[in-house]
Amino acid sequence: MSYKSLFSRALSLDPERLHFAAHSHHLWPDASFDGQMRAWVEANRFADRKWDLIFGEVIPEAQAHVARELNLPSPDSVVFATNTHEFLLRIVSGVEAKPVRILSTDGEFHSFRRQGERWEEAGEAVITRIPLHPFDTFETRFLDAARAGAFDLILISQVFFRTGQVFGGITELAELARPEGPWVVIDGYHGFMAMPTDLSAVADRIFYVAGGYKYAMSGEGAGFLHAPDGFCPRPVITGWFAEFGNLTGPPDGVKYREDAGRFWGATLEATPFYRFNGVRRMLDEAGLTTADVAAHARGLMQAFQGAARDGRAGRLDRAELLNPIDGDGVRARFLAYRHADAQDWRKRLLDAGVVTDVRDDVIRFGFGLYQDTADLERLIATCARVL
Structure with a gap:
């Protein structure tokens, strides 16, 4: 399901951008x-x-x-x-x-x-x-x-x-x-x-x-x-x-x-x-709880984790995933990959219009309500092309 309509103002300001840094500077919904x-x-x-x-x-x-x-x-x-x-x-x-x-x-x-x-x-x-x-x-x-x-x-x-x-x-x-x-x-x-x-x-x-x-x-x-x-x-x-x-x-x-x-x-x-x-108020009116938002992000993360593991997301399969999705317990809303080339990977993705962030040798992909499966497929394809 897509919730992009809740973020129409932010998304329209840079429609070609893929923002996968929801754990960093989360985009603001229209209600804000x-x-x-x-x-x-x-x-x-x-x-x-x-x-x-x-x-x-x-x-x-x-x-x-x-x-x-x-x-x-x-x-x-x-x-x-x-x-x-x-x-x-x-x-x-x-x-x-x-x-x-x-x-x-x-x-x-x-x-x-x-x-x-x-x-x-x-x-x-x-x-x-x-x-x-x-x-x-x-x-x-x-x-x-x-x-x-x-x-x-x-x-x-x-x-x-x-x-x-x-x-x-x-x-x-x-x-x-x-x-x-x-x-x-x-x-x-x-x-x-x-x-x-x-x-x-x-x-x-x-x-x-x-x-x-x-x-x-x-x-x-x-x-x-x-x-x-x-x-x-x-x-x-x-x-x-x-x-x-x-x-x-x-x-x-x-x-x-x-x-x-x-x-x-x-x-x-x-x-x-x-x-x-x-x-x-927006979340209440939409009937969305934190559990609902986390579940939406989790589905995207699971798909991305699988693509990276299977070698469909460039060289991410060579990185160490520090916080893999394992079971149904509470978890962060981002995936953290450790690799010596993390800084370079972030730059390559940014040059291709994909926003992530990096901490030392860890590149982080953050997931949220304003992403959908189409965005995820674009992310995987871009990683495959530039990493």
């Missing part, structure tokens, strides 16, 4: 354009009064969408920022012991990788990184380290951005989390709206960060945090939005909201929330 225009109109119609509308209607709607998607007990545990890096800074700032003792991996996104390295340089953190390779033993090795170590913070991806491999030990990490530490932070950017995610059993013990840039199809600026009650009640890095609402704190000290609003920053651009709400 409508949301963008609504944000402009309401900002100018209501002017100074727009914040009442934004915090009274727009943000509560976005919070409710996130809470339903993740099966959270309450939308009050959700707060937004321009990007997830802001939340990383605020959470770590709330750890009283210095240097902060952090357990993580060697496969985290650059936002944490770079910041962590700088914290180490400055003597503000000591980071233990568990190698992803070999991945068949990774989960056991990581959980053993988490149980054995005295860490203030445990940070790990739900789906690893470079390889597409999925971490399955969130429940076990949640069992270790305590308000006094360790705090568990899950980077869910490649999980949120990429695959069904139910946090109901662990929502009272873990932080979860993600945003609208990728599978939520809403673009930049809609990072969000789910924050459990009682964990990091007074982040040192804080914004003035966090002082509105039900406040708590020392009599003569800085007050914080009691809910996730304690992580609010300062003045922010509200347009991304309009786009996100528009996309979620």
